[in-house]
Amino acid sequence: MRENLSLKAFVVLMKSSKSVMEHVKNNIHSFDMKTSEFTVLEALHHKGPMTVKQISEAVLIGTGSMTYVIDKLETKGLLERRPCPDDRRVIHIHITDKGTQLMDEIFPRHQQAIENLFHDITPKEKKTIIDVLKRVGKQ
Template sequence: MSNEDINQSLKLFIVLSRAYRAINENVNKLIQTYGLNPTEFAVMELLYHKGDQPLQQIGGKILLASGSITYVVDKLEEKGYLKRVACPSDRRVTFAQITDAGKEMIESIFPNHEEKIHELMSELSKEEKATVIELVKRLGLSIASK
């Protein structure tokens, strides 16, 4: 392993980190205009697209510490966007379920969210996006298996 290889790996790390930060900051600003924080939006998006979710599993699906989930779910429940539903077959499990008001809210904001992400990614062609997806996915999977 040469110094050049090491320097290139470090540069890749910095470039990926800065790109992620820039994208995330832009998207988070938009999310805040909806009266949500990024974590609340992530929970709402998960429930909208994947249906009812056990509270214990939400954190792992949106990359959030499980202790924070209760707080986020409480806030979304106060806003009327979701409700807790007991599992009929296992009293230890409680599901988060999106409400009609929550569906209405996410359906009204998600098209704008999609458009913003598309706009942020528009620097790359369709083919370049496919290449980046393939390479970054490969990198992530190789790291996860170590």
Template sequence: MNTQKNNENDLALKLFVVLNKAAREIADRVESDMRSHGLNPTEFQVLELLYHKGDQPIQQIGKRVLLASGSITYVVDRLEQKGYLERRSCPKDRRVTYAAITTNGKTLMDDIFPRHREALEEMFSVLDNDEKATMIDKLKKLGLFVKDIDA
């Protein structure tokens, strides 16, 4: 019975290592693609959010792309300097400022997002649709379980 417990522990450790290695390979490939367009991953995430969801309160962007609030200001400043987004005041509440994608930002995303999607499709093409759905389900289950440990 002790051998069975060791095998379970070994499997958990192996899963952790394999999951991390796979995630790192995918993240490295995606980051390389984004950098080839002059964006870092965080800048891309913010632009992608604005591209698909429209104007967003700057204070809420960090929660949407999992970034600390101090980092969001830096990223928004950089994207604004590059001409890809602009700040807009909220007419109803002066305390709220929105980030809005500019025409240049939309043009950039119109160009690079379809290629980003194709790159992701290529990376995951080793899996059929059933395997992708199963992985999504299992990884969500794992993430939710870990989130609730000692919560």
């Protein structure tokens, strides 16, 4: 019987994804943060103010759970809610100075941890991985 390369690619992708996510989760926990908190702060830090819906779409967390995460980060003084001046129904989430200082401190260490995961992979191979995974994701 022939080897099913699609199935093998799927299994390797899933195992690799699990391993990478475990490394990332451990790295984020070393900052005394939950992954969901870190991803929200990271999105706001790099993209600027967003609505809850925009954050939810950016970090792939449901809006119901997002409210809880935002509440926790707001309590810690890392972000704040501000009403939209053009539409009072819309609330924008902003990272605070304290949140920015925290991300400026921990994000480079997080980025280095990810760099370490990919240290044996050439830039050309990384581009290939990105291209292939994008094509798989579009299916």
